Amino acid sequence: MKKRIASALLASAVILSVAGCGNQPATTTAAAGTTAAANNAETTTAAADTQAADTTAAPAPASDVDNSGTTFNIRAWNEEFKGFFEKYMPGYDAAAQTLDGVKVVWTIVPSDDLAYQNALDEALQKNATASADDKVDMFLAEADYILKYTDSDYTMDISQIGVSQVDTEYQYTVSAASDANGKIKGVSFQCCPSALIYRRSIAKDVLGTDDPDQVQAALDSWDKYDAVAKTAKDKGYYMHASFAETYRVFSNNADGAWVTGGQLTMPAVIDQWTEQAKSYYDNGYIIDTCPGIWDEAKNNEMFATGKTMCFFGPAWYFNFCMGNAQDPDNGTFGDWAICKGPQGHFWGGTWILAATGTDNGDLVAKVMKAFTEDESVCENLIVNEGQFTNNKKVNEKFATDPSFGVDFLGGQNATAVFCGMTDSIKWENATIYDQACNEGYQNYIKTYINGTTTKEASLADFYSYINEKYPAVQTP
Amino acid sequence: MSSTTQAASVKHKSISYAGWGYFFIAPFILVYLTCSLLPLLSTFYNALFENYMDGLKQIGPNFVGLDNFVTLFTPRSSDGKMEIFSYTGNTMIMWVMGAVPQIVFALLLAVIFTSERMKIKGQGFFKTVIYMPNLIMASAFAMLFFQIFSAVGPINQIITANGGQAFLFFDQTWSARSIVAFINFLMWFGNTTILLMAGIMGIDQSLFEAAAIDGANSSQVFFKITIPLLMPIIIYVVITALIGGLQMFDVPQIITSGKGNPSNTTKTLVMALNGYIGLSKNYGMAGAYSFFLFVVTGALSFAVFRSTEPKKDKKKKGGKK
Numbered sequence: 001m002k003k004r005i006a007s008a009l010l011a012s013a014v015i016l017s018v019a020g021c022g023n024q025p026a027t028t029t030a031a032a033g034t035t036a037a038a039n040n041a042e043t044t045t046a047a048a049d050t051q052a053a054d055t056t057a058a059p060a061p062a063s064d065v066d067n068s069g070t071t072f073n074i075r076a077w078n079e080e081f082k083g084f085f086e087k088y089m090p091g092y093d094a095a096a097q098t099l100d101g102v103k104v105v106w107t108i109v110p111s112d113d114l115a116y117q118n119a120l121d122e123a124l125q126k127n128a129t130a131s132a133d134d135k136v137d138m139f140l141a142e143a144d145y146i147l148k149y150t151d152s153d154y155t156m157d158i159s160q161i162g163v164s165q166v167d168t169e170y171q172y173t174v175s176a177a178s179d180a181n182g183k184i185k186g187v188s189f190q191c192c193p194s195a196l197i198y199r200r201s202i203a204k205d206v207l208g209t210d211d212p213d214q215v216q217a218a219l220d221s222w223d224k225y226d227a228v229a230k231t232a233k234d235k236g237y238y239m240h241a242s243f244a245e246t247y248r249v250f251s252n253n254a255d256g257a258w259v260t261g262g263q264l265t266m267p268a269v270i271d272q273w274t275e276q277a278k279s280y281y282d283n284g285y286i287i288d289t290c291p292g293i294w295d296e297a298k299n300n301e302m303f304a305t306g307k308t309m310c311f312f313g314p315a316w317y318f319n320f321c322m323g324n325a326q327d328p329d330n331g332t333f334g335d336w337a338i339c340k341g342p343q344g345h346f347w348g349g350t351w352i353l354a355a356t357g358t359d360n361g362d363l364v365a366k367v368m369k370a371f372t373e374d375e376s377v378c379e380n381l382i383v384n385e386g387q388f389t390n391n392k393k394v395n396e397k398f399a400t401d402p403s404f405g406v407d408f409l410g411g412q413n414a415t416a417v418f419c420g421m422t423d424s425i426k427w428e429n430a431t432i433y434d435q436a437c438n439e440g441y442q443n444y445i446k447t448y449i450n451g452t453t454t455k456e457a458s459l460a461d462f463y464s465y466i467n468e469k470y471p472a473v474q475t476p
Numbered sequence: 477m478s479s480t481t482q483a484a485s486v487k488h489k490s491i492s493y494a495g496w497g498y499f500f501i502a503p504f505i506l507v508y509l510t511c512s513l514l515p516l517l518s519t520f521y522n523a524l525f526e527n528y529m530d531g532l533k534q535i536g537p538n539f540v541g542l543d544n545f546v547t548l549f550t551p552r553s554s555d556g557k558m559e560i561f562s563y564t565g566n567t568m569i570m571w572v573m574g575a576v577p578q579i580v581f582a583l584l585l586a587v588i589f590t591s592e593r594m595k596i597k598g599q600g601f602f603k604t605v606i607y608m609p610n611l612i613m614a615s616a617f618a619m620l621f622f623q624i625f626s627a628v629g630p631i632n633q634i635i636t637a638n639g640g641q642a643f644l645f646f647d648q649t650w651s652a653r654s655i656v657a658f659i660n661f662l663m664w665f666g667n668t669t670i671l672l673m674a675g676i677m678g679i680d681q682s683l684f685e686a687a688a689i690d691g692a693n694s695s696q697v698f699f700k701i702t703i704p705l706l707m708p709i710i711i712y713v714v715i716t717a718l719i720g721g722l723q724m725f726d727v728p729q730i731i732t733s734g735k736g737n738p739s740n741t742t743k744t745l746v747m748a749l750n751g752y753i754g755l756s757k758n759y760g761m762a763g764a765y766s767f768f769l770f771v772v773t774g775a776l777s778f779a780v781f782r783s784t785e786p787k788k789d790k791k792k793k794g795g796k797k
Contacts, residue, residue, distance in 0.1 A: 113733050113754075114754065114755045121529070124532075152532040152533075154532060289643070290627065291626075295627060296628045432531040436755070443735050446738070447738045452649075452738060452739070456554065456555055460554035461740050464559055465751075468748070469751070469755050470530065470756060471535075471758050476553065
């Protein structure tokens, strides 16, 4: 018996070591520590029965919209839009997972380490030859890399599928979705001006007030922000949680792009942020054991036991990142408020793009229209989900409604605050390289901020990372 | 009839089985040629081209000769560091940190389990248990350890509950490397133990008996009999571990989200290779990296093999019996 076990083990050892060779998963990446970790690379292929031999579908005619598809393939990097889609999309049958009778299949790949872009690129390149059930019909893209897709032939001009009414949308969301020739390739279902989100009770203790106007007056420049950070520390609080918290506030106000003329040109504001983060770290204004903005250590600060006063985020931050604050037992529901903060900026945003070669053109158009033009969908997003939609008319309706308030924010009218911030969003400096630049920079500069390496060494590591991801970009 | 002529000719000469040898090794040769040699050559061929994606635009393939190899061995302009050597260094350091304890520990266990004196009960159970970690996916292991050592994980909860300050294990080179090495140790010591046990059980039992009769103590038996006769297996274990170690990828990749934090000190050669074939699909540079990896693996295996090879006259003794 023992021998049998031993020999079975040996045999499996041999098989395993043989199987181990050359079977390295090419893109095993895990969204370590992010909220999306649980949904890693999940492909929701609900039914295999619809995968009938459909490989000989005729190629789509160039001008007409192809609607022959029986599977509606959507790609995304997290579950956020999927949740809204399943709740509010008119014509969606949740039980059968179909939209107007067409099976909806989500492919979700987390964006960590550029895995989402990587998988999407491969799928789009194969889209022309993929079988009808595998064709990507629609995909989501974020501000950091949308340009890469809009400026390519892999996305469709949405006027071809009958989406043309964009005047209710915020201009920056339209610019972001337009290619170099001004053709509009997609729509955003959200507008993402990012606010300073503060804990009312801590603000009362530190500033003596929790009134959004007065807090804004006390924090409307970086000098004031620095001064309050010191006061907060003296009173036993942290100004914000991780070193990376204010990164987007600086980076969105850049006066130049990350890459110009094939050369990495780091905007000056990035260096200003680095020095701020370093000084906050050294002075103890932030939590030195908080590894990053997506870390659990930061999210735990939103519990009642948390000592952190400020967070930064757009409307999606409430539902997507502030789960701990909404915890019924240990949370801080209602103890929050928002104001513009030291500088206006935006963060993220989810654009819906139509993939070239889609065989569900009308459905793609229907989804785009539902989430931008359909006022009842937009109203639901605001009232039930606390979102700030990309429909000016609906947003303004709530912004000017004195009876509207968000309970989570102690009754504050968040929509009104966000409406006042949309003008300060800058778009012109976006490049196709932004995701790797923004994420890589924050990752590698960290060792300088926590004092383990010199700034030069951290920058050198960052440049290596860029060389690896973008061979065409020249680094110093 | 031809069969009779054949039979007649067979009568005259002795039967030659030489041709059968080729027949039996043919499958291996075929598999080797198509699955090993051909990819190796095509990797080298690919390394001679500039061939990558810039966003969604394909650049190349343009023949650039050995430019990719030149780039590979060019110190980076920002700080003069040679990336490829840092990554080789990282890989080797983390391998040694895991492999040395792995082999020592496995040897110890193998000797204990095969000892006639101790006669450990429930061996099957223990063997299964020590082999178990190898059955768990490296990625699952990495995620588990990432959680255990995270800023708010159980280890830090214990530290903070006792009045200490939370420690960011993945922000310090020594701790990040130690965790990677420890996972590899944990995953592979069972496998090594079983290989070494098989080796020890293959040693003629009468030698141990003779040593016992001559009054040799345990350590004398271990160093004078077990180790010398186990050498071929140990060499095999070291070389396979070395090759596996040079290909170290999944654990540090997952623990650091592919970034080799902190400061690229846990970035291994294969992680760098994976970085090149990721978003940029830079087959040229990736090919050059792979070829470098092949050369290093070959050289190190050869060195290990040479340094531990028994002297010519003793060679026969070390062989199987």
